[in-house]
Amino acid sequence: MKARKIVIFIFGTLAALAVVCAIFPKDGITIGNVHFEFPTLDEILTVETHVNTATPDELLAQQLKATSTTDDVEFKKFTESNPARFHMPAGDITYFDDLFEAMENSSAEPMRVLHYGDSQLEEDRISSELRERLQTAFGGTGVGMVPAIQAVGAMTVAQWASRKLPTYFSYPMGPQLRNGRYGIMSQVAHLKGSVQLTYRATSFEGAPHSKTYSKVTMVCSGNGKATLSANGTTVPMTDPAGTTTGVKFLSATLSTPARKVSISASGDMEIFAVMLDGNNGISVDNVPMRGSSGTVFAHVTDRKTLEPFFKRNKVGLIILQYGGNSVPYLKTEKRMREYKESLIAQIKLFKAISPETKILFIGPADMSTNVKGKKETYPQLEPTIHMIQEVCNETGIAFWNLYEAMGGHNSMIEWVKAGLAGKDYVHFSRDGASKVADMLFNTCLMYYRFYCKRVGKTPKDFQ
Numbered sequence: 001m002k003a004r005k006i007v008i009f010i011f012g013t014l015a016a017l018a019v020v021c022a023i024f025p026k027d028g029i030t031i032g033n034v035h036f037e038f039p040t041l042d043e044i045l046t047v048e049t050h051v052n053t054a055t056p057d058e059l060l061a062q063q064l065k066a067t068s069t070t071d072d073v074e075f076k077k078f079t080e081s082n083p084a085r086f087h088m089p090a091g092d093i094t095y096f097d098d099l100f101e102a103m104e105n106s107s108a109e110p111m112r113v114l115h116y117g118d119s120q121l122e123e124d125r126i127s128s129e130l131r132e133r134l135q136t137a138f139g140g141t142g143v144g145m146v147p148a149i150q151a152v153g154a155m156t157v158a159q160w161a162s163r164k165l166p167t168y169f170s171y172p173m174g175p176q177l178r179n180g181r182y183g184i185m186s187q188v189a190h191l192k193g194s195v196q197l198t199y200r201a202t203s204f205e206g207a208p209h210s211k212t213y214s215k216v217t218m219v220c221s222g223n224g225k226a227t228l229s230a231n232g233t234t235v236p237m238t239d240p241a242g243t244t245t246g247v248k249f250l251s252a253t254l255s256t257p258a259r260k261v262s263i264s265a266s267g268d269m270e271i272f273a274v275m276l277d278g279n280n281g282i283s284v285d286n287v288p289m290r291g292s293s294g295t296v297f298a299h300v301t302d303r304k305t306l307e308p309f310f311k312r313n314k315v316g317l318i319i320l321q322y323g324g325n326s327v328p329y330l331k332t333e334k335r336m337r338e339y340k341e342s343l344i345a346q347i348k349l350f351k352a353i354s355p356e357t358k359i360l361f362i363g364p365a366d367m368s369t370n371v372k373g374k375k376e377t378y379p380q381l382e383p384t385i386h387m388i389q390e391v392c393n394e395t396g397i398a399f400w401n402l403y404e405a406m407g408g409h410n411s412m413i414e415w416v417k418a419g420l421a422g423k424d425y426v427h428f429s430r431d432g433a434s435k436v437a438d439m440l441f442n443t444c445l446m447y448y449r450f451y452c453k454r455v456g457k458t459p460k461d462f463q
Helices: 003-023 041-045 056-067 071-083 097-102 120-122 125-136 305-312 333-353 380-393 409-415 430-455
Strands: 029-031 032-035 109-118 144-146 158-163 167-169 187-201 213-230 233-237 248-260 261-275 282-288 317-322 360-361 366-369 373-376 397-400
Touching: 003 317, 032 373, 056 071, 056 158, 056 409, 056 430, 071 430, 097 125, 097 430, 109 120, 120 125, 120 158, 120 282, 125 282, 144 333, 187 213, 233 248, 248 261, 317 333, 333 360, 360 380, 366 409
Parallel strands: 109 282, 109 317, 144 282, 317 360, 360 397
Antiparallel strands: 029 032, 144 261, 158 187, 167 187, 187 261, 213 233, 213 248, 213 261, 366 373
């Protein structure tokens, strides 16, 4: 074929496609069960742009510089406009003051941070760094709460059981219960007979304070007994409060911290959690719930299995990190309204159970999907985040907009390019999760420093 004919063919084809672009319905057409779409001329001719032009590393450097200020004017500017700021209830920058005081007093009265979330928290990826930074400054050791049987392995602790126990989940990870007795970690293992549960610190170098356990507690109910083996000795586990019914806290304290412990339990029992803690300081509990939207606490879980934990432990902060699993389905006002009402119910439950505990809701990260043949932020994501922020305002809790902190619209594309998120364009990699933890912690640290400045204290030395 001559060159002139080839050129005519190419331009003719382009012209025909342009006509199709111009006349094809913008919303596409449906034939039977098949829906067809065709890009418009505007979509073809428009050059794709990103709201944020900085790389993730550049963005993190900017945020680190902003959170390092000691100037009152710059602090005020940060709290009013910086994407990484905490949105405090009614703009009250003192909201976390009681939490900061509890952290400083944790050497005398140990306290906990409960970090609940979806699969972004799996492997202890975000919580482990928060835990390490807090324990470095305020004291504390141990990895916090773990389930009797771990559904997804963690970077910080390895665990195994001498036999398989039936395990039930309040979220779509496995079989579920009708009675809602899931407990503080939203999963429960049923024991009939005997079992040995073993926990050992891993070689993960990012959290050295998590590697030793001084106080081990099994949160359980039913009839049974347990002993703890560590450092070549075996000691009985008993409930210091002498609880005989309801949720029990069978505990043992080691004279020498251990990197590996084993619990031998026997009887007819529900095992809700095992706490691997230090004798004082701060514990940070990582509770990943794959597939969850964070609505199981008030609607699915038996409150009687939650309340005792808060009565027996000082919980200074609850972090709720949800929303991503709901985004693809919140396409109507009705669904959005139902999810909003459900989130409000969860927060009201925690506030009723533990009124003194502060709550921070972390909104979903940027998430990409295929929109007309290219990766784009989910259309429903921003409306969902705005709704979650409304929930926080209405219930009087703090909100952290992870979506804005990581760069906003289409920022996940840049995080994937940098190896900080997976090819699903939803989940952070280990390195990415570490950077999210850095952003969150640096913001928290900034508010803490200015709390100290207001009350005339010297801030703890964070590494």
